[in-house]
Amino acid sequence: MEFTVERLQKVKEIVARYPDGKQKSALLPVLHLMQEQEGWLSVESMDYVASLLSLEPIEVYEVATFYTMYNLKPVGKYMFEVCRTGPCMINGSDEIIAYIGDKLGIQPGETTADGLFTLKTVECLGACGYAPMMQMGKHYKEHLTKEKVDAIIEECRRNAAMNN
């Protein structure tokens, strides 16, 4: 739950950017760091962040629940966040979402039993010219087709098997 030494150093660097007493400004980046480390934000990890930045825990909960990128529950090792807003919709995002759901046997919002995949629908990710698309971790997967989805899922499974 506590930060690694490297991440703690990173937190110090971030806080140093702001004027004295304005360390709350570091909250979003520090929560990103925490999620990077833990995969999601538990109450304990948020309370830890609160104490690190001298905030009340509620200030952290308020922020963590406002922004959609913070996971307040554990998620699969690979999270497919498929955009479904207008420009993606007219390029077939609904079909892609249904296809992924069928293939993995889950509904949007669910995680596969093996804990490998989470499927989520999201609103516009700013890649409208490369639709349909999804976010996977740090990167975008664009111009999705059924074949491309197959290949991505295959690759994820391979990587997971290798790391086990």
Add this chain to the structure above:
Amino acid sequence: MGVKLLLDKVHIEGIRYYDAYRKNGGYAAVEKALKTMSPELIVDEVKKSGLRGRGGAGFPTGLKWSFIAKPEGVPRHLVCNADESEPGTFKDRYLMEFLPHLLIEGLIISSFALGSNVTFIYIRGEYAWIPEILEQAIAEAKANGWLGKNILGTGFDCEIYVQRGAGAYICGEETALLESLEGKRGNPRIKPPFPAVKGLWDRPTVVNNVETLAAVVPVINMGGEAYAKIGVGRSTGTKLISACGNINKPGVYEIDMTISVEEFIYSETYCGGIAKGKRLKACIPGGSSVPILPANLLLKTAKGETRYMNYESLSDGGFATGSMLGSGGFIVLDEDQCVVRHTYTLARFYRHESCGQCSPCREGTLWMDKILKNIETGKGKKKDIDLLWDVQRRIEGNTICPLGDAAAWPVAAAIRHFRDEFEWHVDHPDECLKRNFGLAHYADPIEVVT
């Protein structure tokens, strides 16, 4: 062929990195500005250029800069708004990904003009790989003396930091962005006071869009007057348009605002025509918030004149028969697309992105989403269309920030121009989930309901 001021060098190999960027004339504008110009002179030059905010509102940049308060002993800040989230818009991402140094160069000049020693780039959280690109460019600029202490011996210090959001469209609104940068929920502030007086940590702050700040570089290089000569009327310089939807060549294009909408859609230089040989039905020309226009009103104004890709021409006719250039998010719908379904996804988007602070937006976006879902899925009634009109009407103008308007306008325009399509949904509940029906008379003149 149009003039290019921002993307002219984007195809040069290695332009993302310092060496190639510098070799091809990069940082000349910083040199010129810091060594030969005063901050006031830079503001004047930007005023002369007629540069308008490229984020969507189109407010004159030089004028915005001149509003910044300068109380004794209080630091000022420049914040770059890279929270690009308006559906249809992906131009800033392209600039940051492929020309990071252009943005950094614009930021250094603008920071100098505004007296900002600590400048932030607030980037949407989902663009998670871009901060590294920007931070590398910042490190390169710093290593070469363009950032840090006493830049070029002028005594001007400047640091640029990149901060990620975490998923909230509303943080593109400048006061919500500042709240977020302060580590809070992205609730827009009640104005006044404006950021130019009380912004980041209550200090005078200017918030500008990525493209606006990048455009400061050509303004300084060529001079404000020369920049103002490009384009037409009050639409000076060049504009990035991110084109998407049912077109052959989606992507980011730089235009000089003298080309017609028809040329932009059909020319091989730009969109390359409608995909799969289909016909044009409708278009949202400036990001999802601006009114959708049917083909006939898109290509020609209500007066029958050619419509051009610039601020004035696209808004000709007001909301009754016109639209807006907005952020330049150009969404094209072909003849098989359903305007009701498209509008429904946008209403759902705005409901999802409302901060929930003020009642018309919090409750109104929810309501519009629910009514539209009903109509789209064959559960709507005729009176729902009028109700929808009434709900959007009572959101518009009555909210704390422009998100309310942004949610109301697309719904209003869809009903205004495609009312028969809504009625078709109500009358054909079994068929309306089949998406490929197309509105037969999409290109006929459409009666305007005001």
Add this chain to the structure above:
Amino acid sequence: MSEEKKLFKVTIDGITIEVEPGTTILNAARQIGGEVTPPAMCYYTKLKNSGGKCRTCLVEVAAGSAADPRPMPKLVASCRTTVMDGMVVKNTTSERVLDAREGVVEFLLINHPIDCPICDQAGECDLQDLSYVHGADASRFDFEKRTFVKHNLGPYIQLHMTRCIMCYRCVYVADQVTNKRVHGILERGDKAEIATYIEKALDNDFIGNVIDVCPVGALTDRTFRFKSRVWFTKPVKAHRDCSKCCGKVHAWFRGDEILRVTGRKDQWGEVEDWICNECRFEKKSIHDWVIEGPAEINRHSVISQGHYSGKVGTTKPNEPFSKVMKGRQPNLLMDIHSVSEVNPPELDLSALPGPAHSTDFPKRKDTGEEPLTISEKSKGRLG
């Protein structure tokens, strides 16, 4: 008032008043009082940064100032907009304002449970008052309403989030009146809620004030829960020596029992001073308090009905109309008994053995005179 101080002249619905620079339109209107005052559901004078959110106080600025008399294009939140010299404001005289306000009331109600019959706030609820004056008589919202689970925030306070209108006042109270905030706004948009995230009690000494500032029945007093409808209780000014707060309260009596203790509220429903939890929740014996006398209640309030004689309540005044109206006779009022045979004053309805029937009202003797009717002139006034 010193002569040098320049006051700003502001005209609201045709009434001009001079106010200190920096005064908001809402507070200028409150100085005039009456109908001119826009309703406010989220603004609270004592709470810094409150206001601007509910949009019920929107007004039209017909002229920005004497120097720049252009109108403001959008309606503005009167609670957060300061007056300028020569400003002209339209509240109830503006169709736009009334329409927008009706819209806001509708928005506030679409997800509100309207469970007034089982809500402790009923009778002193700002949302009830607002919807009576500005709301429509039917809902156009055909969907299931948003609901939340009820939570006890410790032994004293119940949070009924379903009723909340997101005014943020309780959050500001926790920030500004207590030393530690454990509740706040979670989630966003229509999913936003007041909560603690993990089950926590609100146990600060002054946290009970969130009940007084809540404009609806979202935060209620557990020690008063379902004890009585507020209009069956009588507010009485009382005080005690308290080491934590001012000790000045309204004690709400039923018979000689104190059912509830609240802060003293002014005519705008705002407390005069914060009170501590001990005074509010733990001092329910008549011996805890020094009684000062009946508290003033707005005569339009349901709470005032029939409780007191004298200056509070609805007791019939003794002066004739002509005296109150400085010699003029009222031209809108008439004696209902001159046109109706129902309920004549000489008949004591409670003395009847059952419900009254038309046969219980004997036909008047025909006097040969025309019954008094509303004059043409007053019809015009009425229309």
